[in-house]
Amino acid sequence: MGEMEQLRKEAESLKDDITAARKAVQDLTLQDHVAGTAVVGRVQLKTRKTLRGHLAKIYAMHWGTDSKLCVSASQDGKLIVWDSYSTNKVHAIPLKSSWVMTCSYAPSGNMVACGGLDNMCSIYNLKAKDGNVKVMRELAAHTGYLSCCRFLSDSEIITSSGDCTCLLWDIETGTEKTVFAGHLGDCMSLGVAPDFNTFISGACDFTAKLWDIRDGQCRQTFGGHESDINAIGFFPNGNAVITGSDDASCKLYDLRSDQELITFQDSSIMCGVTSLAPSLSGRLLLAGYDDFNCNIWDTLKAERVGVLSGHDNRVSCIGVTPDGMACCTGSWDSFLKIWN
């Protein structure tokens, strides 16, 4: 038997062992557990603000930790930092490369980052002494597009890439500290755990992986999706992961039992999930789709309890404020809307 064949057989056998181990702890499904729980009442959110200013498709948005400022990235070649209460633009940052796919707000509020088809993650200092926002660092090492980035602090950021890897960077020195390799398809999205010790990545190999930030190890891999995972996020308590896929479904995977607990899908939904965000308590899951809508799901009962419709094109990004007071949707129609 060739080495390749031997490895293939070994992999299959290990996968069977994992499937059996997961089944062995499956003494109750979430569906059964919540059988007696009522579905949450119909959720009707209204557009409270529309943020106008981008001139092309919006690809990403991220809330600041103050739940008031947010940053958005558009292929008009700009990053805009908005005061969402007043709709004023606090900063309009011109980018060297207009092919931006992601943006992130540092928890401190001191920096924003973005990247895309330039394969780089550019860090901008919002608090420079002369008041001008300029590039502080250009983090270059990925050999594919930058799909997502998230700050851990002012000195560290994690990026995911079309080159199938994620990287942890030292912003000060502008160099890579750790490589997270293992995905066999483009990494599309990442989410950092509430305790900042781990992060999750979703990829075009249809799997989600949980990584230890400090030692670079992949701890867990979750399959089940039948197409690319475009969106990923932690459940608020950090013990579960939610994914959104081109297969038109979202899934919730529990980390401690190492398995999928629930799938959010409906036969009437046939288009891909582009983005997702849980509400503050985790009771609601808001997910943006290719069909211009955002569906609101009851996380426990996996039933649709609301729709956000108002965009004239694909909803590409969604974010719930850290204080849970509102959600923001960004769209290819060039607008951001704030709902609650």
Added chain:
Amino acid sequence: MPVINVEELTDLDKAKMEVTQLKTEVKLERAKTSKCCEEITEYIQSGAEEDPLVKGIPEEKNPFKEKGGCVIC
């Protein structure tokens, strides 16, 4: 720190990486789903009462409310 170029890995390399990873994952200690479901539901139910998007926000407490005048929703 060398960046791993996944495109340069041979099928054999990828197969070895996969087996190594699976050997790590098979050893994971897994908790019973009944316990996990319990924890998730408890977490949600203890927070849902105060979840602004679930229970709604009174007009005067909404930082995003429209500034006076008529609003067509």
